[in-house]
Amino acid sequence: MNCSELKCCEDSKDEFARCVFTHDVDGGCQFESVSENSPGPVENNEVLLRFVFKPHHFDDDELNETLFSDCFKCGASCNRGLFLDVDHLHKLGYDCQNEKRKYIGFVRLNVGFMRDSCDNGIRVYDTALPYNKCHADVVSLPSLPKTQRKKVRMTLLNHVRTNGGVFSPDCPL
Amino acid sequence: MNVIDTVGFSGERHSPDCISTKNLLQNYSDIGSILVKNTRKKLSGLSFSLFIADSEAFVVDNESSDIEIDYLPKKLYERAYRQVDNLRQNPANYSDNDPNVPSPVQETTAKAALFKLAESGLPEPKIMLLDDGTLSAYWFIDNKNYASIDFDASENLIWGIDEEGCITVGEFSLDDTIPHEIISLLTKTKTIK
Structure with missing residues (x-):
């Protein structure tokens, strides 16, 4: 397929994951660059960094599976660690917080691990943006049975707990 | 204790089967907080009342008039x-x-x-x-x-x-x-x- 067609999925918002799996059946577009803003396709040896935002009224400090709920809908937004230093990442994180959510840091995800997990049910795409060329998305198939979706969420949660994360300077968990 | 409701079994004797937690849950699942197994033993063969107060359940032994507040799911x-x-x-x-x-x-x-x-x-x-x-x-x-x-x-x-x-x-x-x-x-x- 022409992987540039995946650009149209970016308008799908909550249906982004479904759109990607519909257009890129075999996942081949993970290894192509689909944006003129991009530094290139996301390689298996890269590390993605996912921001963690805590709702202001949360009474719980423990990360949980919901950090990866977006995989099945709009895609779990990440930044490609290869191209960003920690200070820059924190600045991006602070810029994304709002009155509802406070930025508390980021967690690490190995691209190769994700692509090899859950019977290749987790994919990583270069989704560079005009204002953030390091943007990437982690997606999984929304039509998976609920047990398999749970396995995807738990696999990713285990992975970030193993890899650890970096707290923002003024907001340790 | 501000008792706002009283449900079931008051003044009667019940076999353990009748007052199993499962029965209570089925009969009063809308209440959301009834007694659990620790209470079941105390109630065997006794008459008792079950009070719902402040969203919690309290068991009253009618014979001894002792009030037992046992381990309730909502409390646990x-x-x-x-x-x-x-x-x-x-x-x-x-x-x-x-x-x-x-x-x-x-x-x-x-x-x-x-x-x-x-x-x-x-x-x-x-x-x-x-x-x-x-x-x-x-x-x-x-x-x-x-x-x-x-x-x-x-x-x-x-x-x-x-x-x-x-x-x-x-x-x-x-x-x-x-x-x-x-x-x-x-x-x-x-x-x-």
Whole structure:
């Protein structure tokens, strides 16, 4: 397929994951660059960094599976660690917080691990943006049975707990 | 104690079978907090009254007039029940988009499932809210293992355990026994968060 067609999925918002799996059946577009803003396709040896935002009224400090709920809908937004230093990442994180959510840091995800997990049910795409060329998305198939979706969420949660994360300077968990 | 309601069994003698927790749960599941197994022994062959007060259940032994406030699910899982209420009022999780508000059915399913977990003697879980409004219980165990149950209102409950990186998932009905994998993981461990 022409992987540039995946650009149209970016308008799908909550249906982004479904759109990607519909257009890129075999996942081949993970290894192509689909944006003129991009530094290139996301390689298996890269590390993605996912921001963690805590709702202001949360009474719980423990990360949980919901950090990866977006995989099945709009895609779990990440930044490609290869191209960003920690200070820059924190600045991006602070810029994304709002009155509802406070930025508390980021967690690490190995691209190769994700692509090899859950019977290749987790994919990583270069989704560079005009204002953030390091943007990437982690997606999984929304039509998976609920047990398999749970396995995807738990696999990713285990992975970030193993890899650890970096707290923002003024907001340790 | 401000007694706001009185339900069932008052002034009568009941066999243990009649007052099983299961019967009480079936008859009064809308109340959300009845007695659990620790109370069952005390009530065998006695007459008693069950009072519902301030959202908790109290058992009164009519013969001795002693009031026993026993281990109630809602008392055991006070934080979890509170988290369910909080998440219904302020739905939130770690995803980028706001999750759905739990529907009344989703909330009822969650509270019934919590009752079942408490009755089974499992440690109190934390509660998270999935994007579709499903409430879910989870436990971090010994800082390395993990267990969780999604209280899915439309189908079976979805469960998963992560034991030293080995992830197992499955499903069971609210009427079934809790999967032995979960019980095993939660009862053999030392520190649960």
